[in-house]
Amino acid sequence: MRKYLDTIDWGRYLLLFIAVLPLFVFRDFTKANELRYLSIADEAIRDGHLFAFYNHGAAYADKPPLYLWLVMLGRTIFGDNMAGLMTWMSLFSVVPALVVLRIMNRWVRPLVPGVPARRAGQLMLYTSVYFIGSAVVLRMDMMMCMFIVLALHTFWRIYSGESDRENRLRRDRLLFPLWVFLAVFTKGPVGILVPLVTVIVFLALKREWRKIGTYWGWRTWGILLGLCVVWFGAVYAEGGTAYLDNLLVKQTAGRAVDAFHHKAPIWYYGVSIWYSLAPWSLLAIGVLVWGLCRWRRMALTDLERLFLVAALSTFAVLSMVSSKIQIYLLPAFPFFIYIAVIWIAKAGVRRWMKWLVGVPAGVLTLTLPGLFVAAKQIDFPLLDSMFVPVGAALATLASVACLVWLWRGRLHTAITTLAGGLLATIFTVSFAVPQFNGYLGMGDVCGAAKAVGDVAGIERYYTYDIDRAENIDVYLGRPVVLLETPQELESVERGIVITYKERIGTDEALTRAFAGQEVHRVGDYAFGVIHKNDER
Template structure:
């Protein structure tokens, strides 16, 4: 895939990064943590409103801090590049990896499929460390395979250890476990486990230990035993054995894999199962890709803490193994059906939006750009089905559907400004600050700090918790309260206190003036 095609993919995501607000759950939290670290002069240890935040290693938070120091504010475009560019790197590496075994047309289809795979696409446009970790894991596994085939250089051993450490330093233990278990399992399958020292030997473990020692020393100097213990045990052992966060049953990933890999989930699972049944997974590369998928899937299922995004490193291998197998399977009608089913569902986008737009709670969908994007998706679905059943061209059908999805994303992204008040808190806070300036108010309250505490990124002002105050004190003070509208209806005392007060609503939240 030529460089200009990577630029086209980047262009498809650009409006999202230019127009979208930060989401409250994670993105805004990372910004708030970075701001707090800058104020406190911390580099290795982090807090979120004074509470220890050892959930994530520091690498991604350093990137967030760097952006704030460079631009004086948090730039969605700058931070977004650390998701989009790693995604493009994964596409490039995977394409290079299979180039000797797969022709160009199949490789183009593979890249288009991967970049439009549900959670891979999502990880490429949200501000999280997951795509960075995925990139380092793919690079580490690619480097291992180069060494395994005898194509490595004198630097390959150092690069392998470096990539593994960076995956660990970006996200945590998953970044170490996926490369380690994948390599061990593959060598076991090949009957070559005795050669493990070539890849996971003194050099690799030495580099990992030295780099980790520097990291943990910095943590200890800044945060002491409490922070180090939280990082090493609470966020690793406890999450793995009996998680306090994201605890899910062992079969969780069997349930969610279908929407995570959509719209290619039926195709991937169906082709891989057919390939296993026909015993056509024969090359070392096919066996290695299957090993990575299996180890990641099974290994993560055994860990107590589970969320869909943890499966991200397996998605490139799902897609590319499918591409390597789908012509060997020789079941064109079967493969066509696996593509057609999600295509038909996507083709219903326009009629579904037209119906939903009639409901009062969904009036935000009555946007000309949304209609255009959904109309395009319906047209793309029709063209895909025509390619499948009239032209009987699988490659063309896949390319039309995937390319069309990128076009739909690009087009639909221009409607984002009208949804920002529902996506994030920027417009809410702008309204609150405007009222505060007009009325001379200097006190800000929030009702639910766990949900809204990170709006300090926008307000750049101390926030007080309404629940910590005496019931009547807020009524007698000159202040602004930021609250989710649903919380007003749930809390009778709060509902009583805000009754009759001047209020402004933005999205799902309300600004109350006292």
């Protein structure tokens, strides 16, 4: 029987993986971050760097090396096969997300014995906007989140005596600092900040100050410092003092105290969490507030205290850090969702909980009619593919079914139905992505420009007024010249200039440059083939 249940369990994770797989197979890389990682990886492979990274010659100490190593490995294996490379890199976003789901599911089993409740919890977390968003973009945040959850789970195993009962105490005492280091090695200081603060605050609330050294003692700090010394020594050997200073001072203290990127006020996460956890934010935060108001009557277990501390202390500490974007709060999301799952199982389903699911479900019933309204209002080919209205219809039907289940008093079934419908929508709409890639990324326009350039014998490529366009060298196979002023644009004698298509006719310098020249439009972009003073 246990083997049969495990098979079903793994089958569920496979379905969750398949739900987002077509999106990776069909979509283009985003120019903001994903193309930059590829360009950095290409430069590192070309120059033989493993610890000090550069983006077009400029030091890139923003991120530790682990994730970039994976990009380099994928580039080495798949070369210019972008679909294969995208699928490879997706494994390091989706698989960590599934690992987090599995750990949380097994972790809460003693307090949430019901399978429907745990399944609903998994789907709530997986379909939260910024959790699934982190699972379908090529970033290192989900890997860091996985290592942080592994570190806190390992801490709990030691603290609760589970490691000792299984004769794995020695192993877990080594794994705890290893998970923490891997979190740091993936994304940076948040990887140590979250488990450090969570463990200390938890033990402080338990009035077990003396035990802090058990988890953050000489063994933990010795392993962390030893690994960091090797890492920083390798960075110094490759990049020198300037790069090491950039990594340890500018990218750490600078972002924490007075950020030069993503600076936001202290209340930022108090606003962003409402849409980051959508469509479950009303339920998760509502149950959290309700439980805190009944603090003394809840008779909290140690596991509940740990989850509560992990959620709230991470929220508080990251709110005090100067640099903020929604995805930085990712390590707290599993604990916000699962403390709600535990308290619903503990206190029972209340009528107001159904309303907190019903309100977003009611809004989502408007997905299909909203699609047709949006298609008339925005300049985007939403209805060019049948998969989009079919996906919208699935979201609307799932939302209606969710409301029906809520009316029948089946909260967990309602949550599962709505979440399943959202995943079906993502799966379906993914097949329309190839038609939208010209708007989502620059692969299509670069491919078209390169094809025209090869025929015309043009080897010079330019971009005009496009942010972060230097990294399209990944597609073109050669450096790109960035044009930022009309004077620079007018100086181009021969080459291909890529720009936003909406600029043609509105930008005087661009209109003059493209006058009488061959112009191609691809998705959101256009390129002109400049032949000044050429005999044609």
